[in-house]
Amino acid sequence: MQRSPDIDDAPSLATLGPAARGVVRALLLGGPLTRAELARRLGLSPASLTKTARPLLVSGLISEGAALVSEQRGRPGAPLVLDAARHQFIGVKLTADEVFAVRADARGRVDVSQSVQIESTEVTAVVAEIVAIVNEIGGDHRIQALGIGLAGEQTRFDDTVRRNHYLGWDQVPLAQLVEEATGIPTVLSGDARALTAGVQWSGPGKGMSELAVLTVGVGIGLGIVLEDKVLSGPSGLVGMIGHHRISDSGPLCELGHRGCASSYLTTAAITAAIGVPHGRVDIDLAQGCALAADGDPVARRVLADAGRALGVIIAQLVNILGLPAVILAGDGLELLSYAEDSMQAALAEHLDPVARRPKVVAFTSGFDEWARGAAVVACQWLLDPPRHRYTRP
Amino acid sequence: MQRSPDIDDAPSLATLGPAARGVVRALLLGGPLTRAELARRLGLSPASLTKTARPLLVSGLISEGAALVSEQRGRPGAPLVLDAARHQFIGVKLTADEVFAVRADARGRVDVSQSVQIESTEVTAVVAEIVAIVNEIGGDHRIQALGIGLAGEQTRFDDTVRRNHYLGWDQVPLAQLVEEATGIPTVLSGDARALTAGVQWSGPGKGMSELAVLTVGVGIGLGIVLEDKVLSGPSGLVGMIGHHRISDSGPLCELGHRGCASSYLTTAAITAAIGVPHGRVDIDLAQGCALAADGDPVARRVLADAGRALGVIIAQLVNILGLPAVILAGDGLELLSYAEDSMQAALAEHLDPVARRPKVVAFTSGFDEWARGAAVVACQWLLDPPRHRYTRP
DNA sequence: CGCTATTACTTGACATGGTGAACGAAAAAG
DNA sequence: CTTTTTCGTTCACCATGTCAAGTAATAGCG
Secondary structure, eight states: OOSOOOTTOSOOGGGSOHHHHHHHHHHHHHSSEEHHHHHHHHTOOHHHHHHHHHHHHHTTSEEEOOOOOOOSSSOOOOEEEEOGGGSEEEEEEEOSSEEEEEEEETTOOEEEEEEEEOSOOOHHHHHHHHHHHHHHHHTTSOEEEEEEEESSOOOTTBOOBOSBTTTTBOSBOHHHHHHHHHOSOEEEEEHHHHHHHHHHHHSTTTTOSSEEEEEESSSEEEEEEETTEEOOTTTSOOOOOTTOBOOSSSOBOTTSOBSBHHHHHSHHHHHHHHHGGGTOSOOOHHHHHHHHHTTOHHHHHHHHHHHHHHHHHHHHHHHHHOOSEEEEESTTGGGGGGTHHHHHHHHHHHSOTTSOOOEEEEOOOOTHHHHHHHHHHHHHHHHSOOOOOOOOO | OOOOSSGGGSOOGGGSOHHHHHHHHHHHHHSSEEHHHHHHHHTOOHHHHHHHHHHHHHTTSEEEOOOOOOOSSSOOOOEEEEOGGGSEEEEEEEOSSEEEEEEEETTOOEEEEEEEEOSOOOHHHHHHHHHHHHHHHHTTSOEEEEEEEESSOOOTTBOOBOSBTTTTBOSBOHHHHHHHHHOSOEEEEEHHHHHHHHHHHHSTTTTOSSEEEEEESSSEEEEEEETTEEOOOSSSOOOOOTTOBOOSSSOBOTTSOBSBHHHHHSHHHHHHHHHGGGTOSOOOHHHHHHHHHTTOHHHHHHHHHHHHHHHHHHHHHHHHHOOSEEEEESTTGGGGGGTHHHHHHHHHHHSOTTSOOOEEEEOOOOTHHHHHHHHHHHHHHHHSOOOOOOOOO
């Protein structure tokens, strides 16, 4: 080819074979790597890497960097460099009253983010809002894929919104609708799954093959990673941990459960529990934490109870699945400031005596993390090796 | 070694390539199948099946049966038949005081079983006992592989016994020791994992891609199947559910937990809970159930509480993992007779409102089911596609 | 300086497992 | 007897991966 590869001239990741995708994935996760190192990580022979890397090099998708200063004895390897910024993705977090979108590169680094309130949850209106924000945020960039995260029962790399309580939708082929309007390949994802994918791809869980992401905020969410894959379950109904009973006594949740996780941990539950004894209904979580900081016994107790609930849930997860790490996220994470001790105590108490204590990490992030996760899902979707299913003509 | 070229001359399953293994696995699970049906189940083209089946046919590993009476319109397919009985496996369940072994075919059908008490848990003594029982039970049959199940933290297709509380072992290369003494390829497995494999391969969970097996007896065990694979976790520590707290009040378990699962569900806990109020220490589970049948209020209450504990655990599993089915097993299962109602009630109460209610199946079986599971693991191990990891010379 | 050990990469022959397209075979339906 | 439908085969071809042998570049060392 004569002309130098223009910036948007690189082939789409979707056209690559499974072997090349594996290399791209490893380069995205591991920065520049030599062929030898790639071969080791992917469990392939050096010969395979020579063969797989060549077409990627000639197509301009990756390039060969200067050899590093050698620490080894032998011939230094030539690092293969993948410019992640040349592969842009858009992630959308869809709720019943807002569309939040980010544009991120293949490593999940966010470039732009934007949000818009929506008035109607009617399908065509929502699709129009998504299309508008995607076009705006996409700008001139070529977008490889679009991921949409929403609360509900989505399976892995889904395309249809099944019965969705929040939006009032049922069997809406949202991916197809958006794809037709934007021309960008689109995939749906449960929001907890998306957040978890983001955390594991390029967040605090990067490189961990097994972990759970537990979110607190309006509700309680859970995403589980096993063997490097985010669990989706056959029906997409996974991680419904919000109403696990923590104790026999305790507050009531909105479903009438006494002492369930939601009754201890949702932001509404915490602010109510702190506000009511003080005769105040307008307290928010920050104020509640401030009260605890001032030594207010009610706030202290409520947050300690919340921490205890967190600890119990973490212990259950680790007992059942043997997870080495649990990451806490969500906008209700503020509560941890005065809940961490009781969380750790409850974790220690409820962990099985032979289970290993997991690493518990608090991951403070903005709301865009949900949309970023959706972008990561879109990227993982493109890189997912086509699952070799013959379909008869 | 010289062998008469008779029926046992078929090639070992271990020599097959991944494609052929897939066909064999499908034939083991699905009885005789035509090439067309195999192609559909494996997601392959008809051409692939012709190619893959041929060497299996000429080697005699499978044969072509007579065409079935046709219900379809077109040409009837020729079913491919695999004689599972020609592939024998041995499964061993190892405890601190007993070695229990079965010989089963590749479909997990048990032919012979035998057990022996062991006096010493010294490694060489135990290995000798295993070798003796394997040789005896193996007879003249060619044994494809040997699986050993034991309580402890074994990873998937393990070969070393790590720190094992029951046997007092640490870092014992048991698989290698037995393999050297018997000449049979040997693999280790956690006992819950083995039981679960047996249940899903050819037990009541046959064909289910997602399920959990919950055992009650001396302890509480848990095995989880996700996407057709039994979960093992990175460290082999999975399913440590025995000390999950069920209620704040309740009996004490041997670790001092009040109201944990073990305190409600182990056979010892139940018999003690029934026996003590009656001033009897020698009650066994059957007698306890008999008392309940006679209307004894203590026994009724204890069994109802046990059922409630079961229901809570099942609900937790289903909430977290979205499992469509849970299978109950173990020698303590007798308790279900007067515990099922409370179990169902607790399950309904603790299940998340949006989660789907799982099928709960009681699977009554003998102790040989544990060893049978180990034999199934051995078979699955042989059929596991060599996981394509290049190892440098 | 040149030799050796070590590590990185390439080359080409080959194996495996997969596909599509064209075709032949056997049954039911009409 | 023809059509339809489904099953199975053949053959050319592709993608991925290995092995064995060789080339390339570096550090260490006499």
